[in-house]
Amino acid sequence: MGSRDYYEILNVDRSAIDDDLRRAYRRLAMRWHPDKNPAGKAEAETRFKEITEAYNVLSDADKRAVYDQYGEEGLRGDVPQPGGGGGTDDIFAEFFGSTPFTYCSTASSGRQPPPPPKWDSGFGRAFRRAQGGGGGAASSRMAPPPPPVESRLACTLEELCMGGTKKMRISRNLVDASGKTKTESEILWIEVKPGWKKGTKITFAGKGNQQWNQLPADLVFVVDEKPHPVYRRDGNDLLAEVRVTLAQALGGTVVVLTALDGRELAVDVGGGGEDEDDEDDAPVVCPGYELVLPGEGMPIAREPGRRGNLRIRFDVAFPERLTRRQRAEIKRALEDSTGVC
DSSP states (O other), X not given: OOSOOHHHXXXXXXXXXXXXXXXXXXXXXXXXXXXXXXXXXXXXXXXXHHHHHHHHHHTXXXXXXXXXXXXXGGGTTTSOOTTSTTOHHHHHHHHHXXXXXXXXXXXGGTSOOOOOOOTTSHHHHXXXXXXXXXXXXXXXXSBOOOOOEEEEEEEOHHHHHHOEEEEEEEEEEEEOXXXXXXXXXXXXXXXXXXTOOXXXXXXXXXXXXXXXXXXXXXXEEEEEEOOOSSEEXXXXXXXXXXXXXXXXXXXXXXXXXXXXXXXXXXXXXXXXXXXXXXXXXXXXXXXXXXXXXTTOSOBOTTSTTOBOOEEEEEEEEOOSOOOHHHHHHHHHHHHTOOOOO
């Protein structure tokens, strides 16, 4: 064997397969990249080149067979040197989508090499992406993120009317730099805006699950409305259905509703709250009659200060039986009626 043990340099067994070698290279390349070791740059450059050379040999079946039998001496003159085809820059770019530094490729030209890139170089962005970060041109070397993951965000009509903040705890799978999967929990805060409708989507970029060599998926919450015991939403309007007796429909009544913001709405129906001596005509509530209260509906999200309407639809409960006298009295009372419901 020669003076260097490539298996020891990569910290892998002699039975290591390609995936083992790739994970080892990725982990060590990130650790010993010169940009990450400004205080010990010379040592880092040496270690980085050794790591790349070891991977170059062990990942090639033919070179590995020669190395296993004859050691480093058997590869003399055959191992690509840094700066040549298949050298340090090329292998690193294969993994991370960028050239890490340029001192190798310019050393033989006699020119002074340009200064190495700062930590926020292509390598830095690739490193953060491998850790679950985002952005950067180097993402072209990674598989695109999977489709967004959608999750239901159930909201009450009160929350969609008044707005508020919802706390959502999520768990997701992430892949670290060594290729291992870990589970991470996080709390997300969602500010619900007044007037949001069912189907509104709130996107948290990169907060979904991640797979190896792939950016994390986006997490999308989709607003859904919980059923309400009194109101149903119709666009920006609110719809309430109220059942009254025939006596209330003909004689008038006052219907009291609790608004979504907690206010009490006293609705005078058919002149039920008017003075009995008032001779003005009043509408008669018949089945399907609808009373509209302007501005008492849902807020309009894109038009602050404006609201839809509250529409109250009435159903009339007719008596099941009447005496002859009751029928006659009702008939006499209605004979002078000029309107037809």
